[in-house]
Amino acid sequence: MNTKRSPILFLFSILILAALLAGCGGAAFLRKASPTPTPSPTSIPPTSTPTPTPIPTILTVPLKSYTAPKDLFRIEVPENWEPFEDGGGIRFQDPINPYISLTAFYFPLPRGADPRTFLQAEAERALERVKLNDPNSLQIIQNEIGEDGHLRMEVIGKFFDDQPLQHMRTDAWVENGVLLGLNLMTPEEYWAQTEPIWPLLQQSYQVLQPDPSQVTGMAYIHPGGLFTVTVPMFWGILEEDYDGVLLQDMSGLAQFGVSVEELDHYPTPEEMTEALNTMVGDAPNTPGYLELQKITNQPNLRLMQFEVVTADDGIYRTEVRVFSDRNLLITTAFSAPPQDWAFYAPDYELLLNTIKTRGNAPPDEKTQDEDPLAGIEVGVVRFYIARNGRLQVSAPIRNFRTRPVTRLTASVILYDEEGNFLAAESWRMLQAILGQGKTTYLYLSLPEASADFSKVAKVKVQLIDAKDAKRQPYPSWGYLQGSAEVNGKGDIVIQATMRNSGKKVQKYIFLAALLYDENGNLIFARTERKRLRYATPPGQEVDVKIVIPGPLEGIANFDVIGERPLLD
Structure with missing residues (x-):
């Protein structure tokens, strides 16, 4: 293991050496006293005064106390250092030289993770970062986990590809499932000036409550x-907008953005494809563009992975994803150099898998009491002009309430390309009771006289009213077998x-015939209340x-659902 003398000890050794030299050169050995002439003032030999050692500038800056959110820890830092929240805790930056920074960790470990294994993995990841940028720059001064469970690490290397050598010192440990400790990082040329603050930082760092449930x-x-x-x-956070956020790795090499758009309907496959094309933009027309992967036929995913040549940073790889969660259209974009893609893959996976929207939970009971439509959502609206000239409209309607509902009504509104109103028609659910977490299907066939259907560009389903059912839904009918064929008129007979x-x-019986394409997308749903041939x-x-x-x-498959109908 390489060793390096502490700047404080080195400075202390110089002072001792200077004192010894001054003592040897300025004083004679002890001799027997003898009378000597009194020297004149001009003959008195000059005495040398040791030059005082200057105090490091960083120690002249007053310290201020900082308490982390939820009183997780407290620390004293130079008063001009600015705090920022990042993924590992709180990062403090020197405003004059932002490459000088201190991170105070408070990071909950994954459930069931072994503390020692976690610390070793993070240490290896830090070393791997340097090896990716410049393996010849790596100098390991210390890297060990002591018997007290502390990871003590000191490394010099190119942590950032476009920056000078960095000097990093870490003292980290795990307490009650939470990573705690300090990480000081500066350019190597400023390490000697910055390192004297380290003991003061350690002394003032006080953990108040290492509780994983409080760590945010x-x-x-x-x-x-x-x-x-x-x-x-x-x-950390690079930019924040009204509908999203842009995050960046501390090296500046990798970025991840996510935006969420709330619609008044479930996003259609066409809208998802349009969002993908908007995100990719003009990239396919840039010199050096290389398409690596493209997915446009999955029910709830649009994906494009490609590489482009940038003027300042060379080749960059980007992956854009578009998917939906109920009525939310979600777009993500992740970018990193191709040679570092595998290194950042765990971060990318964590970011993707932990996106949670407010649509994941049903509305609270109070909201459901006040609003009979809260938690009832309309899916993708489909429409087409049938051979008989009628406009066929369908849409799934999902009940995310904690209660069954009945007597659901809606208005079906037609618009042209400019958003002008064309016509409207009312609809009511023919199914007797829609259970919690279940889906019913709106179907409406509008006659030719309703509007000029050739101008219809958008159909909106506006829910009007519903009532909480006083009982649970009746058991669904069981679907045993079936067949579908196209008759001579071009109709589909199931x-x-x-x-x-x-x-x-x-x-x-209330019947719903569901038609799907080869990718599992719902193309259309036709419903009907029928009198059975016999009881x-x-x-x-x-x-x-x-x-x-x-x-x-494009019909590839079908399904049939049977429920008890509303009879009044």
Whole structure:
């Protein structure tokens, strides 16, 4: 292991050596006293005064006390150092030289992680960062975990590709599942001037409550409440906007952005594709563009991975993703140099997998009491003009409430390309009760006289009212088998065998025929309330038929759902 003398000890040795030299050169050995002439003032030999050692500038800056959010820890730092939250805790920067920084860790370990293994992995990751940039620059002064569980690490190297050598010293440990400790980093040329503050930082660092449940430094919460995301260690906020955030690795080599757009409907595949193209922009037309991967046919994902040549930073790889969560359109973009892609892969995976939107939870009970439509959401609206000239409209409607609902009504509104109103029609749910967490399907067939359907560019479903059901929904019918074919008129005819799964004789059924493309996307849903050919006892089967007006293309699969209908 390489060793390096502490600047403080080195300075102390120089002072001792200077004192010894002054003593040897300025005083004679002890002799027997003898009379000597009194020297004249001009003959008195001059005495040398040792030059006082200047105090390091950093020690002349007054210290100020800083307490972390939720009283996690307290520390005294130079009063002009500015605090910033990053993925590992709080980072303090020298405003004059921002490359001089101190990070005070407070980072919860993954559930079940071994503290020693975690510390070793983080140490290796720091060394790997230097090796990626310039392996010849790496100097390991200290890297060990003591019996007290402290990781003590001191390294010189190129932590940042476009910056000079950095000198880093770390004292970190794990307490009650939380990473604690300090990390001081400066350019190597400023280390001797900065290092004297280290003992003062250690002495003033006081852990107040290492409680994983209180540690929030790693969790970014968007101010608008749209989403949260877990920020990796050594990442921080670069920019923040009304609908998203841009995060950056401390080296400046990797960036991750996420934006969330709230729509009044579920994003359509076309809208997702448009969002992807908008994010990619003009990149395909730039010199040196290389497309690595493209996904545009999955039900809830659009993805593009590509490389471009930048003027200042060389080749950069970017991956753009677009997906949805209910009525939220989510876009992410991750960029890093190709040679560092594997190094940042764990950070990218953590960022992607921890995006949580407010749509993940049902509304609270008070909200449901006050608003009968809270938690009921309309999915992607589909429409087309059938061969008979009627406009066919369908959309899934999901109940995210904690209660079943009944008597759901809505308005179906037609708009042209400029957003001008064309027509509207009312709709009510034909299903008797929609259970919590379940989906029903809106279907409406508008006659030609309603509007000039050739001008229809957008159809909006506006929920009007609903009531909480006083009982749970009836058991769904069981779908046993079925077939689908296109008849001579171009209509799709579905025949299915259904079983009565309830405990009562049924005379009517609410049917929903669902059509899918080869990628599993719902193309259209046709619903109908039908009188059965005969009263069907519990456990018995009955054949039903439902027709979806054509023309429809790209149908690869179908399904049939049976529920108890609303009869009044």
